[in-house]
Structure formats: structure tokens, C-alpha cells
Amino acid sequence: MIYLTRMLGKPVVDAGGERIGVISDIAISTGEVFPRVTSLAFLGPGKTPFMLSWRKFVEGVDEDRITLNAPRDELRFSYLQPDEVLLSHDLLDKQIVDTQGMKVVRVNDLKLSESRGQLRLLGAEVGLRGVLRSLWPPLETAAAAAAKLFGRPLPESIIAWNYMDLLDRDLSHVQLSVTHKRLHELHPADVADVLEQLSPSQRARVFEHLDNDQAADAISELEDELQADVLDDLTEERASDILEIMDPDDAADIIGDLPYDKAETLLHLMGVREARQVRKLLGYREKSAGGIMTPEVTTVTEDMTVQQVIDQLRANAGDLENIYYIYVVSAKRVLDGVISLRDLIVASPETLVSDIVTRDLFTVGPDDDQEQVADMMSKYDLLALPVVDESGRILGIVTVDDALDVMEEENAEDLELAMGSAQSAADAWLWLRRTGSWAVIWAMIAFTVAFAVRALSRTGTAGGPPWLLGVSGAVLFLPVVLRIVEDLSARATTGLIEGRGETGRPPLGRRLLTDSLVGLVLGSLAALAVFAITDIVTSQPTFAAALAVPIGLTLLVMTLLSTAVAVLAERASDSGQRVSQSLLAGGLLILSALIYLGLAGVAWSFAARALSGAGV
């Protein structure tokens, strides 16, 4: 194996053994899976650059030098050909797209191999090893040896030439290789993945290479926050063309995120029909059925024959998102029933629509919540669900792909919860991560209230009796306790939701151990935080302790209690009884509120005695 970074700077020696320069670059010819090295670039005396044909003049390559087959005077210099790529100048240190791993990576080194007198490019090294090697070769050897010692060998990450796409140099005119997988040949969802990793200007460069259809598909697949940004960077003509191609519901989503002026300009540039559809959709609330539906529906009337329906479908199918259901409407587009593609195909061509129509069908209103819509579609296995207004007129359909997006969005939280069922102390981390932002908001409210209380008691006018302070403190911290307990109980009872059998559960002893650990950590963390906050604000450690200790205790108790309840419930459900998870969670919540308030009361009476004893 030969690495480019090790070759660069090594001497070039002519047939007479005379050193005529140092290697500065090598060029490959594109168009092969493992491209051949075709030219050698070197710096002669006085740093003059030269280029030689590899095939004609290079005799051999080894670790320390390149040997030429002719004496210096007989060398004939050449120029870079249009289909040649310089490895160091064009590839090394540059960003490339790994079209197999769908990632944007940086080329740390290039790996070459010599076989039968030819040097070929195997691929780009993008991993840690390449960095270490170009830093100092022994470092790589040492790191590899150390990694091996720990039983986790350090692999090379090589991307083959045919999976690379270049970002910086425009090589679109170069036929890279027969099997070369270019960015625009990937699935739009994969293109979107790559685009999300690029900076805006690089993104714009990639979009220049995509045609409008591909661009429309890729934009639809991008993260919501990026869609408007990307569109904003395109010229207005191109943006409006792309929006026209997109499904109206996707287009409306994006336009809704654009600034008003830009949105209006684009809508004006779009075709009249498309713009009208989008405007209508923009009128619906986000996250409602109306917000996610597409207005493009196939509608037929009862008096049509099957043949007529099929003809109509053939004429329009290109524009439609979904043709598996055909909706039957009466005058004024009032929805009467539905026929499926299946019904249509099995019926004879002359059959009337009224003979095969199913009149009993599910519909939703435009203001229904998107999650309900998605649930309904999954429950009844529907590919599309019609949206109708109060008078029964069809407005559009929600298709299954939109429903899947909704479910992904709404389930993310539940999924994370389910992932927390690993039953290890690492759960505490996960929990903290999930509740991070919530805690910040609460902390701000708490600080405000606390400072207000402090200011009041300072002025002495409305300090009130000391118990007021205790009660407000206890109430202030109640939501924190409840929120934590909610997560605790959910965590404990995930086994129930997932319906794992007895074999899937960790043994009871270990479960109790990890749970008491989690409870202890959570409890003491929370107590510490509460103590710190209260102590800052009131500078009364006794009072702070009276607030903090009940919180810590409640959490510890509830961790163990929810595990106990979960274990009982699992036993019960194993023996065939139905157990409602939400009922359990609710019960645990109420219980925790009672325990906490009880403990707070006890702690406060102690604290009040201590305070009055100290004469405060």
C-alpha cells in the first residue's frame, strides 16, 4: 500500500540515479472504478513545476523515491488533460460527499496500490488514521497498536472512488466512471441527508446540479427548518418552478415558513391553479388535518362507468399523489362514497360506479388534530383519508406518507421513553437530557417568584407570617416533583407497554438495585439543586433544607414504589388481567403529591421550631 501523504515531498530520481526534483502531486485518469495514475507532477530546481506522463517515464515507486526510466535530458514534459484529476490539489484536505454512507467527510489521505507496474487509486481515507499518518507516521502505528491492545482495532475508513462526489471543483464535465454514483442519482431522501450537512453555499452548488424535479423531491425531504432557507437562496423563478412541481401540501408548508413578501412573490410567479391550491391550504391551522392534506383528489360521479373512470385516471394520474382510492361525489362535490383501484380493476368496463361504490367511509374535518388523523389511518389501515367540510364537501385527502411523518413527529417523545427502558443508571442521563429545557423554564419562574418574595419580606411591609414562605416554597416545587415522578413511573412501567414476557425482564434484584441507585442520584441531585436555589434566595439554610429534604425523599420513595407497582402490575398482566398503564401512572402521581406534601409539612414544622428557637 502506498499513501499519498507519504509520497509527497519524496525525491524523483532519473535513470542515471540523479535527483531531479521532489514529488508535488500525481494525477489520475477518471472513468475507471480504480483509476490509474497517469501523470506525475514534481518540483524541479528552483521550485519549477514539471509534469510527466506516468506510463512513459516512471520506472518504479517505493517508500523513498520515484525512479524514472530515462535520463534527465530525454524527458518530455506534458500537460494536465481535461479528464485528469490531481490528487493533492483537487482531493487531499477537501470535503467530499460519501455517497454510500450519505455523509460529508474530509479527505485525510489517499490510498494507492501498485500492481503489475500500474499505480491505482483505491480510495480516500477519511478516518482518524489518515489524520495521524499525515501528522507523523509513527503516531498512526502507535495508535493502531494501542487500539489493538485494548481489543478494538482502529479500522481504516476508505471511500472508494466510485462512491465519491466532489464538492469544490466542478467536475461535472468529467465522466468520472461508469459506476460512479453521483449525488443526483441517489434517492431524494438520501440527497436531503447530505444537504443537511452542508453549508448554505455548498448546498446552493449542489442544487445547481439537480434538475427541478430532483430539487423538488429533495426539498420535500429536508428538515422543516431548512426548507425555507434553501428556497430563499434560489432565484425566484426557480423557486416558484420547484414549488409548482411539489405536492401542494408540501409547498404550502414551506411557503408558510417564508417571510410574507417572499411568499407573495413566489405565489404570483406560480401557475394560477397551483397558487390557488396552496393559498387555500395556507388558510388551515398548522398540525390540523387541513394543514397536512393535499387538495389533489380524484373525484368521479355515480353515473360514470368503470371504463370512463379508468380513462379519467389515465389522463390525470401524473399529477395525483394517490390514485388507490377514487372518491364518488354528487353535485357540489359532496362526498358520497369511495371505490378502490381494486374494485375498479375487477369490475367489467360497463359497470356503473353506483354499483360498486362503498358508501360507508371514514372522514375527518379540516380542523381535526393531525395526530388523531394519523391514528385513525393506522388503525383502519387506510392509504388515504378524505377531509370534508361541515356540509360534507370533499376538500382534500391526507395520504399515508403525510400520516407517517406525523406519527414520526408525535412518537419521537414516546419512543425516547421506550428507549429509556434499558433499566440502567444511564437512564438518569437520558431523563435529564429530555427534561433539560423544561427545567430551565421552571427555574426562571421559580427565581422570579423567589426574588419577589425576598423583595417583599425585605421591605417588611408584606413579609407575612413565616408559614407563607414555607407554603409558597412547597407549592413552587410541587410541579418539579410531579414531573419527575411522571417520568419515573413511565420508565418503570414501559415493560407493560412493550408487553415483554417474563424472559425479557431483568431479574428483580438487579432491577431494585439499579432503581434505588437512580432514585438516590435523582433524589440527591434534586435536593441539592433545591437547597442551592433556596439558599441563594433566602440565605436561610434551615428553611432551604426544609424544602429540599422532602423533595429528595419523595423521589427516592417514588422510584422504589413505582418499580414495586410495575412489578405487581406485570405479574397481574402475565396472569391475564388487564392493567391500564395510564391509571397506574395517575395513581402514582397522586400518591407522590400526597407523600411530598406530607413530608413537606413535617419538615416545615421541624424547621419552624428550629427557626423560632433561634429567634428568627
Add this chain to the structure above:
Amino acid sequence: MWLLLAVMGPGIIAASAGNDSGGISTYSQAGAKYGYQMLWMMFLMTFSLVIVQEMAGRMGAVTGKGFAALIRERFGVRPTFFAMLALLASNAATSVAEFAGIAAAMELFGVSRYVAVPIAAVVVWLLVVRGSFRNVEKVLLALSLVFVAYIITAFAAKPDWLVVGRSLVTPSFQMNPAFFSLAVALTGTTIAPWMQFFVQSNIVDKGTSIKEWSLAKWDVIAGAVAANFVAIFIIVTTATVLHPKGIVISLASDAAIALTPLVGHYATILFAIGLLSASFLAACVLPLTAGYSICEAFGWEAGVDRKFSEAPIFIGIYTFVIFVGAAIILIPGANLIAVMILSQVINGMMLPFLLIFMMIIINDKRIMGQYTNGRIYNVIAWITIGSAIALTGALLVLTALGVT
């Protein structure tokens, strides 16, 4: 006065983000220890800061790439490694200063640093991991605006404006290591290395083109000027209030006293709130800047929404920066103010190296096309680099000679 504030509104917000705990402590100390004597440096450095930030922004607008990426593509792995090492050192040191700021502020509230710093480290880590610190960012920014109070306090303290004006334009030195180390810290905190990475990646993320840059640059310039404006007033305030009394700042509460002419007993609280939010904000930004820049340079996956298995190095770097920053503060007996200023000395020492990279890139026609530096820019930038090296050199020589 109010008109001035209104004109500089957006700039001041950017400025207060730059005036973090390292800045506050260094400026306060400069004023307390040497009176108006260091003001002239701040005056000159305003030009340097404006030019350096404009260059960083221009590089981002022209190339659409971050500073780290440009260093890598222009210089290759080895120089990049040292540049990133310098950045990591500067970022980690500044992080230490931010946690020192948090500890000092919380101690003013009466909370032990051994309680405050671990909690703060965990909270910062969570905010960063969840990417939710954007939500809190504005609140913290607003709170750190407290430091604008220095401008008003400076007037309330009634300094001799004639002397102040003269000091702004009269260079003067004291030939001892203490003076030069504070001078290096002053450079390091005013033209903080990480700020240049931050400014450039902001421009890249916004997708600002070179055409838009001719407008957008005024935002950056206003920010730089406002930052130094506030900094100059911090020095004037502490020089007027603390210097005559011979108070040298060794505790955060000493620094807080400077605000007394304006708010009396509330000076401590005001100072603590400002210090806390500025430190907190910077403590979130710094580890991220380090993580993003280093991963950008070496092509590793980065992003706060990545799992550990997807972006181990990125998450490793910012976790390292946060927890090392916090851990150093927990060493018993660490003097917080000294730590804050020392971190800025490290910044000041790293600065010239990164600026040299910047100068080579920005004068490379293959990278910048027609947007390379003009002559005036080059002269000012090289003078800045030269002076930064000279200050560090003088500090080292004086220390080696044992001059006191």
C-alpha cells in the same frame, strides 16, 4: 447619550456577548491597578478588532467555509493540527474563566463554588446537548446587558475627562512582568481567538454572500466598536472608583464595588447577575465553537442532534472542554480573579498564530479572488500581530530576567 445607545443597539447586544467573565475581570483589573494608563491600548485595539472581525466575516462570505476548514484546505494536516491545538487551548482556558465567573458570581450570592460549579457544568452540558440553549440565549444576553451600566457609572463617578482623553492617546508602559501580562490579557480578551471562528461560522451559517456582506459587515463592525466602547468605560469606571483608593481586585466583590456610585448597595447583586449571565452564555458557546471548528477541520461528524456513536469526537470535545473548565475551578484555593485573567493571557499568546493563518489565507488570490486585503488592512493587521508577539515576548523576557 440615549441617542447614542439607540444607534448602537444591535452592536451593544453583540458586544455584551464578547465581554465575558475574562473580559470583565481583565478590564476591571486594568483600571484598578494601573488607572487610566492602559486606555491607549484599548483605543488602538479598537481598530485591530474591527479589522480582524471584518476579515473573518469576509472570508466566510467569499468562501462559504469556516475558518478551520480554510486553514485545513490551505495548509494541510500538520499546520491545522497546531492551529486547532491553539484554538482548543484558548477555548479551554476561556471556559475555565467562564466557570470561574459563574463561581465568583454565585459566591457573591452566598453559594459555595463547590455547589455552584458542578451544577452549572451539568446544566451547561445539558443545554448544549439538547441544543436548547438558543431558547435561553436571549434571556442571558438581555441580563448581561447589565454591564452597559458601566457607561452610566463612569459618568456618575465624575472622572477628570481631560485626563481620560489624554490617556486614550498617550502610550505608556511599566517595565515589569505584571504590567505586560495584563497587557497580553487585554489583547487576548479584546481580540479573543474563538470570537473570530465564531463570527466567521455565523456568516457561513446565515449564507451571507459577498454582495450582502458589504451591508452585513457594518453589523459586525458596530459590534466590535461597541464591545470596546463598553470595555473602555469599564476601565474608566474602575480607574476612577477603585484606583485612587488603592484597591487591587483580588475578589469579585472588589470588582463589584466599582458600580457603587450608580446603584449603591445593589452593586454586588447587579454585578453578580451580569457576571453570571455573561459567563453562562459564553460557557455554552465556547465548547461548541471548539467542537464545531475541530470537527470541521478534520471532517468528523458534528452537530448537537447527533448521538454519541455518530459523532463521538464532537461530543467528546465539548464534554472535555466543559468538564475540564469546571474541574479546574474546583481545585481548592484557586483564586477566581487570577484564573480569569490568566486564561486571557493564554488567549493573548495564542492570538498571533491564528492571525498569521488568517493573513495568509485572506491574501491568497486562489481562495479570496478579488476580495483580498487592501494595503491599509494588511498594515494594521500585521502591526497587530507584531505587537501581540512583542507583548508576549516582553512578558517572557521580563519574567525570565526576574524583573519585579
